[in-house]
Amino acid sequence: MVKDRFGFTMQILACTFIAYMLISLFYLYFVVGGAWNLVGRALLDSRVLGALTISVSSAFIVGGLAIAAAIPVAYLLAYKDFRGRGMLETLLIDLPQTFPPVTEGLVYLLMFGRFGLAYTFTAVILAKFYVSAPFTVSFATRRFREIKATGLDVIARSLGAKTRHIMGKVLLPLSARDLLAGFSLTWARAMGELAATLVFAGAIPWKTEIIPSLVYLTAETAPEVAMAASVIAETLSIIALVSFRWITRVRA
Amino acid sequence: MDNKGKSMKEIRIESVTKHYGTIKALDHVNLGVNPAEFMVVMGPSGCGKTTLLLVVLGALSPDEGHIIINGKVIDDLPLEERGIGYVPQDFGLFPHLNVYENVAFGLKVRNQGEDETHKIVNELLVMVDLQGLEDRKPQELSGGQKQRVALARALATNPSVLLLDEPLSNVDEATKAEVRVNLKKIVKRTKITTLCVTHNPEDAFNLGDRIAIMQSGKIIQCDSPINLLKNPKNEGVKRLIAPMYTLYKLEGAYVQS
Numbered sequence: 128m129v130k131d132r133f134g135f136t137m138q139i140l141a142c143t144f145i146a147y148m149l150i151s152l153f154y155l156y157f158v159v160g161g162a163w164n165l166v167g168r169a170l171l172d173s174r175v176l177g178a179l180t181i182s183v184s185s186a187f188i189v190g191g192l193a194i195a196a197a198i199p200v201a202y203l204l205a206y207k208d209f210r211g212r213g214m215l216e217t218l219l220i221d222l223p224q225t226f227p228p229v230t231e232g233l234v235y236l237l238m239f240g241r242f243g244l245a246y247t248f249t250a251v252i253l254a255k256f257y258v259s260a261p262f263t264v265s266f267a268t269r270r271f272r273e274i275k276a277t278g279l280d281v282i283a284r285s286l287g288a289k290t291r292h293i294m295g296k297v298l299l300p301l302s303a304r305d306l307l308a309g310f311s312l313t314w315a316r317a318m319g320e321l322a323a324t325l326v327f328a329g330a331i332p333w334k335t336e337i338i339p340s341l342v343y344l345t346a347e348t349a350p351e352v353a354m355a356a357s358v359i360a361e362t363l364s365i366i367a368l369v370s371f372r373w374i375t376r377v378r379a
Numbered sequence: 380m381d382n383k384g385k386s387m388k389e390i391r392i393e394s395v396t397k398h399y400g401t402i403k404a405l406d407h408v409n410l411g412v413n414p415a416e417f418m419v420v421m422g423p424s425g426c427g428k429t430t431l432l433l434v435v436l437g438a439l440s441p442d443e444g445h446i447i448i449n450g451k452v453i454d455d456l457p458l459e460e461r462g463i464g465y466v467p468q469d470f471g472l473f474p475h476l477n478v479y480e481n482v483a484f485g486l487k488v489r490n491q492g493e494d495e496t497h498k499i500v501n502e503l504l505v506m507v508d509l510q511g512l513e514d515r516k517p518q519e520l521s522g523g524q525k526q527r528v529a530l531a532r533a534l535a536t537n538p539s540v541l542l543l544d545e546p547l548s549n550v551d552e553a554t555k556a557e558v559r560v561n562l563k564k565i566v567k568r569t570k571i572t573t574l575c576v577t578h579n580p581e582d583a584f585n586l587g588d589r590i591a592i593m594q595s596g597k598i599i600q601c602d603s604p605i606n607l608l609k610n611p612k613n614e615g616v617k618r619l620i621a622p623m624y625t626l627y628k629l630e631g632a633y634v635q636s
Contacts, residue, residue: 277469277471278467278469278471279471279473281436281438281458281465281467281471282467282471283473283484283488284438284457284458284459285436285437285458285459285464285465285533286459286484286485286488286532286533286536287459287460287462287485287488287489287536288459288484288485288488289459289488292488296473296484296487296488297473301474301475
């Protein structure tokens with residue numbers, strides 16, 4: 128006899144949700160397990176390898192650019208007091224993560240198309256950067272604020288440190304882990320981005336075709352290729368998130 | 380580090396006013412600290428004493444008034460060029476640097492040579508009795524040890540004056556008396572002009588050459604500890620120094636009997 132019926136119902140609902148999410152996550156591996164030889168062959172397909180190369184290399188470049196952008200932006204947001212700072216933060220961090228990527232792709236097509244940037248590797252990077260960089264900016268801003276609250280920058284200045292010393296000797300060493308954590312999320316998001324890249328960069332094999340566009344384009348015509356590409360994408364994203372968990376746990 | 384031949388500096392705070400919104404944190408504060416003097420500003424929390432310290436440091440700019448060090452108005456000097464030693468309440472040690480690197484921080488950013496840095500840091504570590512702990516991280520130190528690292532770090536760049544914010548509030552009760560004696564000894568040995576703020580009467584009376592009693596953003600009385608006890612200006616002052624005042628009255632009665 129269950130005494131706390133409401134609590135018990137809550138647990139059942141929670142377990143249902145958890146089971147649904149976990150099955151969705153691992154379903155692909157079960158399916159692929161049944162047709163491993165087909166998928167195995169597709170993995171060696173030149174088009175799949177091309178998409179993997181473009182996806183991974185562009186995601187690393189986007190992650191690096193995100194760190195380069197996050198440091199000055201986070202410093203501005205954390206240390207400078209100005210009107211509209213909250214609004215700017217929403218525009219820089221929250222909006223890009225909810226903005227429809229397909230629209231963003233169109234905007235870039237109109238904005239940069241005339242400079243011959245459409246359908247190039249650079250277009251892949253620009254398209255991914257907009258939606259993925261905010262993770263790193265957000266992590267860096269939060270950490271810089273935490274450090275500011277400790278007053279360490281005031282102490283450093285009282286010892287004669289200029290802004291460049293504070294950045295190099297205080298802020299960056301103390302936020303290295305957060306930048307790395309932001310990098311791993313940015314990288315994972317960049318790996319998963321589809322719509323903006325498809326619209327702005329197209330899907331030219333070995334040039335702008337990434338894993339998600341390959342999956343999209345082959346899902347009906349060559350499902351084993353789509354599955355192979357998906358397994359790779361999913362595995363890499365799991366690795367990225369496990370790294371993220373590890374990086375943040377080590378800090379705690 | 381006995382302030383090698385460096386002339387001792389005086390601090391003058393002239394009619395300094397600071398508002399936070401509509402709240403007047405400092406209300407035309409005037410205070411002079413003589414060369415090599417240990418001045419304690421004592422008052423209840425929220426009386427404006429930390430604001431006063433941050434204004435002198437340059438972390439806050441006053442709405443009115445001037446900060447003058449050794450005759451030179453420093454209102455427009457940025458924090459990093461004031462050359463003021465500062466020990467915050469939580470000691471503010473850099474958590475990613477060890478004891479040696481913390482003390483050497485100010486010398487490194489001034490591009491002091493490696494040998495000279497080494498010499499100065501070692502001298503200071505001996506002075507604050509921390510030799511042998513160079514490689515410890517701040518998390519591995521006691522409150523009293525942290526305070527001495529912060530003090531050594533502040534003194535390393537040979538500052539003109541020293542500011543201490545509640546220097547004993549993060550030190551264990553058990554070791555507090557000893558830490559206090561050491562603090563005073565170190566400061567007196569360097570002959571550095573010191574402005575210290577605290578809410579604790581016991582600390583104020585044990586550390587200060589003079590004590591400025593502050594309330595609601597104003598200095599109400601500034602005098603030597605003994606004169607404060609003999610002639611507290613009013614009931615407010617008497618109340619603020621109550622523990623010491625009671626002790627003084629008791630001891631006085633004891634001596635008379």
